[in-house]
Every structure is written in C-alpha cells, then in structure tokens.
Amino acid sequence: MKILYFGWVKSKIGIGGETIDLPPDVKIVSDLITFLCSRGPSHESALGNISQIRVAVDQEIGTVDTPISKAEEVALFPPMTGG
Amino acid sequence: MIKIQKTDFDISVELKLLTTGNINIGGVASFVGLVRENSDGEEILTMTLEHYPGMTEKILQKLECEALDRWSLENLLIIHRYGELNPGDQIVLVITTSAHRSAAFESCQFLIDRLKNGAPFWKKEKTVRGTRWVEAKEEDREADERWQNIIKY
Structure with missing residues (x-):
C-alpha cells in the first residue's frame, strides 16, 4: 500500500x-497508525499522538475507523491550514 | 472553476474572464488571501504552502459543487497557490458571481471558510529563528462548522 x-x-x-x-x-486506519509507529522512533514521534493526525483514504477524508483493506493510497497529515 | 497553481494571479483579469458575456450577473464578491509579514509576533521571511496533488483538486471541486447547489450563482472561481511565497504575496482568490448580492457574498465566505479548514494545504513559515509549521486555528474550524449547521438556502 x-x-x-x-x-x-x-x-x-x-x-x-x-x-x-x-x-x-x-484493517482500519488506527491499526495502520499503530503498525507504522512500530517502524521506528521517527514514525512514533510523528504519529504517536493520534488525536493530532488526520487521514485520507484514497483521497477521501476518513477517520481512525475507516477500513483500509481495499485502499490503494492512505495519507496521514496534521490538521489542514489552507487559505 | 478551480485552479491550483504556483504562479501569481491577477484579479482584474480573472474577473473579466468570469463576467464577460454573462449579462445575468448583477453582483460579484471576491476574497483575496495574502501572506502576512507578522505571525504570532514574529516576522515571516517566507511562507511555503504544501498540498496533496490530486486530493486538493477533488476537495475544491466538491466545494464548488456544494456552493453551486446551495446558492443561485452564475459561476465561481477558486485559485489557490502553492510553493514558496513572500510577505504581501497573494495566496488564494475566491470569486463568486450571481444575479443578486446576497448569494455572491454568502457563497464567497462559505468557500473560503470551508477551504481553510478542509482543503489539504499545509503552511510552513520561515522566520529568523528557523522554520515552523502553522498550527490549525480553532476559529477556522468553528467557521467551517458553522456552515454545516446553517439551514440550506
């Protein structure tokens, strides 16, 4: 993925x-974040505070409960600051 | 129409493109966002906007559809820039046109309020002390949420 x-x-x-x-x-976004945190200290430091993380699954805004089993692309980012 | 671009824009050119030949338009509202020199008491040297190519277009198109569905508009334009900008530079342009002013005013505010909180852009500021990511503001989240609660026109 x-x-x-x-x-x-x-x-x-x-x-x-x-x-x-x-x-x-x-299976879901929160599983992915937990899995990524286990990859090393920089992942842990970026993704450890899950309340600060926003997600898009296949370019649609999702939540920590969004299923990802069939997704091709998942993006993780902080709250957006456009405009 | 949606445009996501690195280059600057000229509001008078865009306004002319949007209104020429459409004599149903009775009013135009516009919003231009600029890079402020001062942010939280510190002088900004540059501001860099990062975005999520592909998703940004989708989100802005969705907002365009919502505005056209919610208000009686002739047309609208959103231009959002990305890349490195300097204080005083233009960041974003929203123009809405309609037969009467209220639809233009309201939809223009709707679009800028929604995109500030919901379009995948992230701002990074460079100051003399280094670089920092801009935090999302609670008031921007509230301004966005207000629109979800207002009765449909």
Whole structure:
C-alpha cells in the first residue's frame, strides 16, 4: 500500500511517503497508525499522538475507523491550514 | 472553476474572464488571501504552502459543487497557490458571481471558510529563528462548522 505523509508528519518521519506490504491484521486506519509507529522512533514521534493526525483514504477524508483493506493510497497529515 | 497553481494571479483579469458575456450577473464578491509579514509576533521571511496533488483538486471541486447547489450563482472561481511565497504575496482568490448580492457574498465566505479548514494545504513559515509549521486555528474550524449547521438556502 502507498502511504503518503504531509506537513509536520512528513518532516518528522523524514520522507514524503513509502510503499509497504501490510500484515493482514491491519484493517482500519488506527491499526495502520499503530503498525507504522512500530517502524521506528521517527514514525512514533510523528504519529504517536493520534488525536493530532488526520487521514485520507484514497483521497477521501476518513477517520481512525475507516477500513483500509481495499485502499490503494492512505495519507496521514496534521490538521489542514489552507487559505 | 478551480485552479491550483504556483504562479501569481491577477484579479482584474480573472474577473473579466468570469463576467464577460454573462449579462445575468448583477453582483460579484471576491476574497483575496495574502501572506502576512507578522505571525504570532514574529516576522515571516517566507511562507511555503504544501498540498496533496490530486486530493486538493477533488476537495475544491466538491466545494464548488456544494456552493453551486446551495446558492443561485452564475459561476465561481477558486485559485489557490502553492510553493514558496513572500510577505504581501497573494495566496488564494475566491470569486463568486450571481444575479443578486446576497448569494455572491454568502457563497464567497462559505468557500473560503470551508477551504481553510478542509482543503489539504499545509503552511510552513520561515522566520529568523528557523522554520515552523502553522498550527490549525480553532476559529477556522468553528467557521467551517458553522456552515454545516446553517439551514440550506
């Protein structure tokens, strides 16, 4: 699955995205965040505070409960600051 | 119409494009967002806007459809820039046109309120002390939410 990072999530992790084969027990967004946090301290520091993380699944705004099993692209980012 | 671009825009050119040939338009409302030099008491050297290509277009098109559905408009335009900007530079332009002013005013505010909180842009400021990501403001979230609670026109 293609995972994308934006804003300070990207700065903290140090990359704009990565393609990862997910274990089958990663079914919803919160599972994915927990899984990514286990990848190392920079992931943990970027994604550890889940209340600060917003998500888009296949470019649609989602929540921590959104299913991702069939998704192609999941983006994780801080609250948006457009305008 | 939606445009996401690195380059600057000229409101008078855009206004002319939007209104020429449409004599049903009785009123035009516009909003231009600029880069402020001062942010939380610190001088900004540059502001860099990052966005999520693909999703940004989708979200802005969705907002365009919502506005056209909610108000009786002739047409509308949203231009949002990305990349590195300097204080005083233009960031965003919203223009709405309608037969009567209230639809133009209201939909213009609707679009800017919604996109500030709901379009996938992130601002990074450079000051003499380094760079920092701009925090989302509670008042922007509230302004967006207000529109969800207002009865449909």
